[in-house]
Amino acid sequence: MGKEAAFTMKLEVELRSDFIAEAEALHRPASQVGRQLMREFVERQRMKREHSAFVERKVVRARTSMQAGQGFGNDEVEAEFADRRARVSNQA
Numbered sequence: 001m002g003k004e005a006a007f008t009m010k011l012e013v014e015l016r017s018d019f020i021a022e023a024e025a026l027h028r029p030a031s032q033v034g035r036q037l038m039r040e041f042v043e044r045q046r047m048k049r050e051h052s053a054f055v056e057r058k059v060v061r062a063r064t065s066m067q068a069g070q071g072f073g074n075d076e077v078e079a080e081f082a083d084r085r086a087r088v089s090n091q092a
Helices: 013-025 030-067 074-091
Strands: none
Touching: 013 030
8 A cells, every 4th residue: 555645743751752652662663563553543443433324324223123113121021030030949
């Protein structure tokens, strides 16, 4: 991947010194470490966004299901899982 853009930022002198020292301790250029940090940040943000969209789709489907009378109420779910817990306890 070619490097075609420059990125300039202002930061504290101590942070810059510490960052460069840590990169040197890894025998890697600070720019390489910075690029890797940026890639990881971008990937984390994408994953968060995708997860939020996934949860939103599930919520919409659940609400639609409940409005159509296809879901289960809290009391029904609690009773079902109380029954399951009792069966598992009896097997032990």
